[in-house]
Structure formats: structure tokens, C-alpha cells
Amino acid sequence: METIEKLEILADAAKYDASCASIGAPKRSSAGREGIGATNGMGICHSYTPDGRCVSLLKILLTNFCQYDCQYCVNRRSSNVPRARFSVQEVVQLTVDFYLRNYIDGLFLSSGIIRSADYTMEQLVAVARELRETHQFRGYIHLKTIPDADPALIEAAGRYADRLSVNIELPTQDSVAALAPEKSVHTIKLAMGAIRLKLDEKEAEPKAPAFAPAGQSTQMIVGADGSDDKRILSTAETLYGSYKLKRVYYSAFSPIPDSPKTVPLAPPPLLREHRLYQADFLLRGYGFQVRELLPQDGSLALDIDPKLAWALSNREHFPLDLNRADLSMIMRVPGIGLRSAQRIVELRRMRRVRYEDLSRLKCSMKKAAPFIVTADYKPARDGAPSEALRRAMADTQQQMPLWPELAAA
Structure with a gap:
């Protein structure tokens, strides 16, 4: 398969992940020395799809082959979709070529699980390492972390990436067990906790090696299970407090071809996703608590903010x-x-x-x-x-x- 064909498949497969914003990237400059790519303190420029989703950066999957059968995911094991896989070198070359053509300012890289969590994480780290060490790439890099991977691999990812993310996907353990049986909320939170500990260590010792300077984030899918807005925001509130996440992103569930009967056949109102973002901003910046925004009813109003x-x-x-x-x-x-x-x-x-x-x-x-x-x-x-x-x-x-x-x- 030609690289351009792989790019078409793996860029399209990555569009469902909303957690690719780059705000908080540190300043890097290649002026006066070898190296390419630079970001400023406010992040980088973004482009958007017609429905408002961020598609900035080179946003791709390493592969959409996956051992997991998460019912809400278009790339699940049982899904009948075209499959492709990049080599490490192909992702590196695409990133460098696209940057030199002024198409992008950085990379957002995720992947399906192939062979094992460790093998997949090794491949993601290898991309970031080669960009940083071989090509002296100073642009923004966001790596999706595989929760089951060896903590040493996650630590290595943090040395090269600006931001790490561990997607919790669903707000309750019951929903994860029902719709993503190969995943565990406990394992996901352990990975978040490990990242937080490394970030705390770096904060306590500024001379320590760099580690994910733009922090960590996660994503929850809205409307794939029966969780109401109060449950979703309560989970977000807990994650912010326990793991110092920079952002929780919300992605309205999008029905996919041959969707299983375990997930809805119709998407939730996109306005619901928008209201969750507004409520989330009130939690992070305005001092509100979930119990104030949703004291009784479990759903945010759609007609007013x-x-x-x-x-x-x-x-x-x-x-x-x-x-x-x-x-x-x-x-x-x-x-x-x-x-x-x-x-x-x-x-x-x-x-x-x-x-x-x-x-x-x-x-x-x-x-x-x-x-x-x-x-x-x-x-x-x-x-x-x-x-x-x-x-x-x-x-x-x-x-x-x-x-x-x-x-x-």
C-alpha cells in the first residue's frame, strides 16, 4: 500500500479522538542552531472540521489494526473497515516533510493495539525519539499512552512528548466493562497516576529531565452509554482533582458502519457535547462544582448555557x-x-x-x-x-x- 493510501485511512481513523489540542506547549526555537519546528507559549495554529472538531497537527494513527473489540470504536477488532499500518520511519518522514511544506507544526500520534501494549508503546516512543534526536524536531508532539504498557515506556514517552494522554473513554467502570471488556478503569487510572507522579517530580526538581511539559489529558465519549451529564462531569471533576489533568475532552458518540447493538444507533445532540465543554470550563476556571451546576437533574440544559x-x-x-x-x-x-x-x-x-x-x-x-x-x-x-x-x-x-x-x- 502506498504511503498516501495509508495516510488517507489512518488520518480518517484518528478523527474521533478530540484530545489533540496543543495549548501549554513550551517555547522552542531553532534559531541559530540545527533543528526544525517551533511552538510558542500559546500553542500552535489549528484547523477545524465543519462540525468543529480540532484536526490540527498531523493527526494520525500508527495503525488501525487492533486486538481490542471496544464496541464504540470504528477500529475495533470486529469492525469491517480498511486497515493500514505505518512504519516508524514513515511517520517520521511524513511529519518532517509536512512541516517543511508548512502544512503542520507538530504531531498527534495514537494507535490501535498490535502484538501487545508494550510493543505498541515502543513504536510510539520510537517515532518521538527519532524526531527529537535524529531530526532535532522542536515542534509539538502529543503521544497517546497505552495504559497497560510498562511504566518505563510511559516515562520514556514523557521525555520526548509535550503532552501525554490516557483516554478513559467512558465515565464508569460498569460501562467500560460492558463496552470495552479488554480495558480497565483501574489500569487507566494507574497510568494517569504514574504520569502525575513524574510531573510532580519535575515540578519539585526543575533541573530534572523534561517530562511532558504540557501535562496530560483524557477523553470521554458522550452518548455511547447511559451516563448522564452529571455522571460525566463528576468523573471529570474527580480526574482533575486526583491527577491534575490539563483537560478532559468530550467527544459525541458517532455511530459507525455495522455498529453493534450494544451502542446507540443514533448520535446524541452535538449541542450536548458543547454544553459539557462549557460546564467543564466553569469547573476549571470559575470555581463551580458539579453539584452546583447539576443539583438535581442529571442533564445540562440545551437551550441555555x-x-x-x-x-x-x-x-x-x-x-x-x-x-x-x-x-x-x-x-x-x-x-x-x-x-x-x-x-x-x-x-x-x-x-x-x-x-x-x-x-x-x-x-x-x-x-x-x-x-x-x-x-x-x-x-x-x-x-x-x-x-x-x-x-x-x-x-x-x-x-x-x-x-x-x-x-x-
Whole structure:
């Protein structure tokens, strides 16, 4: 099979993995010395598919042959799909050639399990090692970690890769046992724990050898099992706290040809994936907890974003006086993002905050107005009922922005 044919198959097979973002890559420069590739502190440029999935970098599988029969996976052992396999040298040469043609700035490499977990991990590490040591490649490298592999191989991967990821795929052990019987949540968490320990060691001893400077991430598939949003986000909350993950990515289940009866035959609403990203951003950046976002119902609202839903359910906190409130509460006002909240606090050290100041800060005034008090503005004393506000604001929530964070305010 020609390399271009393999690339067509193995790039398409990799599109279901959403955890390929490169934010957090360290600065590298090849100026004044041998070497190719460079990233800056904000990551690298991305391109996107029509449905909003990140397809930046050279995003491929080493192979889509796999010993496992995960029911939700297009590359499962029993799936009737074209198969291909790259050699280590082919992946290295593709990465270098694509970079020199200015097509990419880095590599995201995963693989099906062939021969054994150790053998597969050895192949992934060999690609990264040759890029770094032979070609002096300084671009971004993200390697998917095989949980069952020898910890020494995972440690070696961290020496060459900017980021490692161990995909948990499903939020509960029962779901993993039912749909991916060859996998174990316990084994996956052991691998995450080993990566965290190495990251902690590096943080404690800066002169220690580099290890995955952009941290680790994972992915959960949404809609392949019966887990509701509360279960998914609770799992994410635990992973963030226990393993210091940089990101949990969410991928809406996509039915595949000849799908087994153990998985749904229809995909979940893509908007559900988007709402999970918004809620996840609130957990990581705004100080929310899952029990606040989903106190009773196990599903996030689809017609409004999670922050607005929380504010409508907690009207006793509003309207909030922006000239008196703590930063932590200002951040929770719909329409006011993290940076805007910080700038409001800075501004009021000089003078009282006025309504027009929020417009200058590009806050979403349609969402913020019912929930705030400024020096020259307060909403009507009785206020609009929550259901009326929900109906008025719902129509503006259906458009999904490219980056979920941009709509989290």
C-alpha cells in the first residue's frame, strides 16, 4: 500500500479522538542552531472540521489494526473497515516533510493495539525519539499512552512528548466493562497516576529531565452509554482533582458502519457535547462544582448555557452590586467572563463601575443586565421571572462558537 493510501485511512481513523489540542506547549526555537519546528507559549495554529472538531497537527494513527473489540470504536477488532499500518520511519518522514511544506507544526500520534501494549508503546516512543534526536524536531508532539504498557515506556514517552494522554473513554467502570471488556478503569487510572507522579517530580526538581511539559489529558465519549451529564462531569471533576489533568475532552458518540447493538444507533445532540465543554470550563476556571451546576437533574440544559442556568436557579444572589461584590461572585454573573471580572475589580479601585463600563469591556449585556447593579443602573425591583428570562435568552444560545470557552461567560 502506498504511503498516501495509508495516510488517507489512518488520518480518517484518528478523527474521533478530540484530545489533540496543543495549548501549554513550551517555547522552542531553532534559531541559530540545527533543528526544525517551533511552538510558542500559546500553542500552535489549528484547523477545524465543519462540525468543529480540532484536526490540527498531523493527526494520525500508527495503525488501525487492533486486538481490542471496544464496541464504540470504528477500529475495533470486529469492525469491517480498511486497515493500514505505518512504519516508524514513515511517520517520521511524513511529519518532517509536512512541516517543511508548512502544512503542520507538530504531531498527534495514537494507535490501535498490535502484538501487545508494550510493543505498541515502543513504536510510539520510537517515532518521538527519532524526531527529537535524529531530526532535532522542536515542534509539538502529543503521544497517546497505552495504559497497560510498562511504566518505563510511559516515562520514556514523557521525555520526548509535550503532552501525554490516557483516554478513559467512558465515565464508569460498569460501562467500560460492558463496552470495552479488554480495558480497565483501574489500569487507566494507574497510568494517569504514574504520569502525575513524574510531573510532580519535575515540578519539585526543575533541573530534572523534561517530562511532558504540557501535562496530560483524557477523553470521554458522550452518548455511547447511559451516563448522564452529571455522571460525566463528576468523573471529570474527580480526574482533575486526583491527577491534575490539563483537560478532559468530550467527544459525541458517532455511530459507525455495522455498529453493534450494544451502542446507540443514533448520535446524541452535538449541542450536548458543547454544553459539557462549557460546564467543564466553569469547573476549571470559575470555581463551580458539579453539584452546583447539576443539583438535581442529571442533564445540562440545551437551550441555555450552564452559567446562565445556574444564575436563573439561584436568583437569591442577584442582582449583584458590582461595586461591592467579591471577584468570585462577579465571575458567576452571566455575560461576564474571567478577564472582564478582573478588570471590573481593578476599575473600581479608581472609581465606581458604571453600566457603560461593562459595554466597553465587551460583556454580554443582554445576559448580564438582569443580574447586576452598577452606580447608575439597577433592574426593576420585582425583576423578570426566571422562566421569562430563560425564554428571552434561549434563542441566542443555539449557535455554537468554535471555541466553547468563548461562550462560557
